[in-house]
Amino acid sequence: MKITLNKTEYKNVYVPNDDSYLFLDALKEEIQYFPQNAxxxxxxxxxxxxxxxxxxxxxEQNNRALMCVxxxxxxxxxxxxxRIMQENQIYFDCINSNGFExxxxxxxxxxxxxxxxxxxxxxxxxxERCKKYFKEKQQxxxxxxxxxxRGQDLIEEVAKVNLIDCSYSGGKDGMEVTWKILEKVTKLxxxxxxxxxxxxxxxxxxxxxxxxKAKGFEGYILKKQQKYNEIQLILKFVYNK
Amino acid sequence: MRLLVHNLLMCNKCDKNNYPLKIEVNKSVIMELExxxxxxxxxxxxxxxxxxxxxxxxLGFKQFPKQIPPNVDQDLVFLKxxxxxxxxxxxxxxxxxxxxPSCKRNYPITNGIPNMILTEDEQ
Numbered sequence: 001m002k003i004t005l006n007k008t009e010y011k012n013v014y015v016p017n018d019d020s021y022l023f024l025d026a027l028k029e030e031i032q033y034f035p036q037n038a039x040x041x042x043x044x045x046x047x048x049x050x051x052x053x054x055x056x057x058x059x060e061q062n063n064r065a066l067m068c069v070x071x072x073x074x075x076x077x078x079x080x081x082x083r084i085m086q087e088n089q090i091y092f093d094c095i096n097s098n099g100f101e102x103x104x105x106x107x108x109x110x111x112x113x114x115x116x117x118x119x120x121x122x123x124x125x126x127x128e129r130c131k132k133y134f135k136e137k138q139q140x141x142x143x144x145x146x147x148x149x150r151g152q153d154l155i156e157e158v159a160k161v162n163l164i165d166c167s168y169s170g171g172k173d174g175m176e177v178t179w180k181i182l183e184k185v186t187k188l189x190x191x192x193x194x195x196x197x198x199x200x201x202x203x204x205x206x207x208x209x210x211x212x213k214a215k216g217f218e219g220y221i222l223k224k225q226q227k228y229n230e231i232q233l234i235l236k237f238v239y240n241k
Numbered sequence: 242m243r244l245l246v247h248n249l250l251m252c253n254k255c256d257k258n259n260y261p262l263k264i265e266v267n268k269s270v271i272m273e274l275e276x277x278x279x280x281x282x283x284x285x286x287x288x289x290x291x292x293x294x295x296x297x298x299x300l301g302f303k304q305f306p307k308q309i310p311p312n313v314d315q316d317l318v319f320l321k322x323x324x325x326x327x328x329x330x331x332x333x334x335x336x337x338x339x340x341x342p343s344c345k346r347n348y349p350i351t352n353g354i355p356n357m358i359l360t361e362d363e364q
Contacts, residue, residue, distance in 0.1 A: 037283040064277060066284045067245060078354045091274060091328075093246045095355055102348070102357030104251040104260055108287040138358050145349050150334065154351055 001052050001088045005080060008159045012076040014046040014167040018227045023050055023116055023198050026222045026234040031057050035192070037066045038111035043181055045070030045094065046167060048081030050114050055090045065112075070094045071103070073134065074163040075141060079155055098134075099177075100184050109190035115181060116198040118167055121174040130166045137161040174203050182208075186215045191241035196222075201231035212237045242355050245327045247296060248288055250355065252339035254346050254363050261292040262337035262348065266300060269332045276324050282314055284327070297326050 005013060014020075027050060034040075038058075042051040048070060055068040068091060072078050078094045085092040097103065137158065144157040170176055178197075185195065195217070199205055209219045217237040224233045252259035290309055297305040305326070310316045337348040337355060346363075349356050 037280050039287070064280055066280060066287070069246065069249070073358070075354065075356065079352055082353055086272075093243055094353075095242075095246065095250075095357060097357040098359070101359060102250055102253045102355075104249055107289055108249065135361060138360060141356065142360075145351065150351060 001049070001056050001084075001090065003047050003049055003084055004087065005047060008156075009047075009076060009080045012159055012162045012164055013074065013080045014077070014164065016047060016049045018225075019116060019198055019232055020049050022223050022225055022232055023114075023196070023234055024053055026236075027054055027114070027196065028057065030194075030196070030222070030236070031061065033194070034058065034063065035111055036063050039108050039190075040065045040068045040112040040114070041105070041110045042070045042114040043099070043185070044116060044118070044167070045072050045081050046074075046077050046116075048084050048092065048094075050116065052081070052085055052088065052090050052092060054112075054114070055085075055092055056088065059091065064091065067108070068092045071097050071100070073098050073166060075137065075158050076155075076163070099181055100188075105188050109193070110185065110188050111190050111193050113185050113189065113193070113195045115178075115185075115196065117178040117181065118170045118176075119174040119178065119198060119200055119203055120168045120170050121202055122169040122171055124171070126165070126169050127171040127176060130163075130169050133161055133163055134166060137163055170203075174200065178203070182211065186212070186217070186239075189239045189241075191239065193239045193241075195237040195239075197235045197237070199233050199235055201233070205233070205235075208235070216240055242332045242350055242353055243327060243330060244293065244296060244332075246355070247332075247337070248293055250337060250348075250357065252341065252344060252346055252348075253357065254359055255339060255341045255344045258341040259339055259344070261289070261296065261340065263340055264296055264300070264332070264335060264337055266332050266335040268334040269330055271325070271329050272331055274324075274328050276321060278314075278317075278320060281320050281324055281327075285309060285313065285323075293326070302326070
C-alpha cells in the first residue's frame with residue numbers, strides 16, 4: 001500500500017514512523033488469526049497505514065473484512081486516509097469523530113480493534129493547547145460549512161488549523177485519551193474479539209494489563225523494540241466472553 | 242461514507258430517539274466491489290435491517306424489501322441489491338439529521354466524510 005501525503009497533509013497528519021511500522025509488523029503476523037468477515041475498527045487512523053494494510057492483507061487472503069472503519073478526530077487525516085485508500089483500491093470508511101462519539105456499535109460489536117494512541121506523556125498545558133486547537137478546528141469547519149465551502153475549498157480552509165499535536169500528546173502518563181477509549185471499547189467487543197494497543201515503557205503497562213484482566217481479557221506482548229530512548233511495545237488483548 | 246456506516250451512526254447529543262439519523266444525499270457515487278455472497282450473508286444479522294430498509298426506500302429505491310426475504314441465502318437478486326446499497330454506494334456530500342424533534346442536530350457529510358464531532362457546549 002502506497003501512502004502519499006501532500007504538502008499540507010505532511011504537516012497536519014501523522015506521518016508513519018517507527019511506532020507505526022512496529023505495529024504494522026505485528027498486525028501482519030496476526031492477520032492469520034483474524035476471524036472471517038470481521039468488523040475492524042481503528043481509533044485514530046491517521047494516514048490509514050494500519051487499517052489500510054489490514055484490509056488489503058485480508059482481501060489478499062480471501063478474507064474480506066465486513067467493515068473496516070477508521071475514526072479520526074482530525075478532518076485532514078480523514079480526507080488523506082480516504083483518498084489513499086481509494087488510490088490503493090482498499091475497502092474502507094472513515095468517520096470524523098471524537099472517540100466513539102456518534103457511533104452506535106452495540107449491535108454489530110467489534111471483532112478487531114486497533115489503537116495507536118497519543119501515548120507521549122505531556123504537561124497539562126500541552127493537553128490544553130490540543131483541546132484549544134481541536135475546538136478552533138471544529139469552529140472553522142462549522143463556519144466554512146455554513147459559508148457553503150465544499151470539496152477542495154473546504155479541505156484547504158479546515159487545514160488552516162493543525163491538529164498534529166493531538167496525534168501524540170497523551171497528558172498524564174500518556175494515558176489521558178487511552179483510558180477513555182479503553183473504558184468504552186471493552187464494552188463493545190464481540191466474543192473472542194481482539195484489541196491491539198501500542199504502548200511505551202513510560203505508560204503504566206501493569207495497570208493497563210490489570211485493567212484488561214478485570215474486564216475478562218487475556219493479555220500478551222507481541223513486539224518490543226527500542227528506538228532512541230523510547231521502548232515501544234505492541235500489546236494484544238483477547239476477550240474471553 | 243456508505244450506508245453500511247449510516248447503520249452505525251447516532252446523535253450523541255441526545256440519549257433517546259437519536260437513531261437512526263435521517264439522511265439527505267446531494268451527491269453519491271458508485272464504486273464497484275466484487276460480490277461475495279458469504280460475506281453479505283454474514284453481515285445481515287449484524288445490521289439493523291429495518292433502519293437500512295427505511296433509509297434505502299426513503300432515498301428512492303422503493304422496491305427494496307421491508308423485511309429480510311425468506312430463503313435469503315438463495316435470493317441472489319436481493320443479495321446483489323444489498324451489496325450495491327451497502328458496499329458500492331458512497332455518499333460524498335449530504336447531511337445526517339437527528340430524528341429527535343427536540344434536537345434535529347445536523348451532521349454534515351463532506352468529501353465523503355461524516356463529521357460527528359459535537360461542540361463543547363453540546364456535550
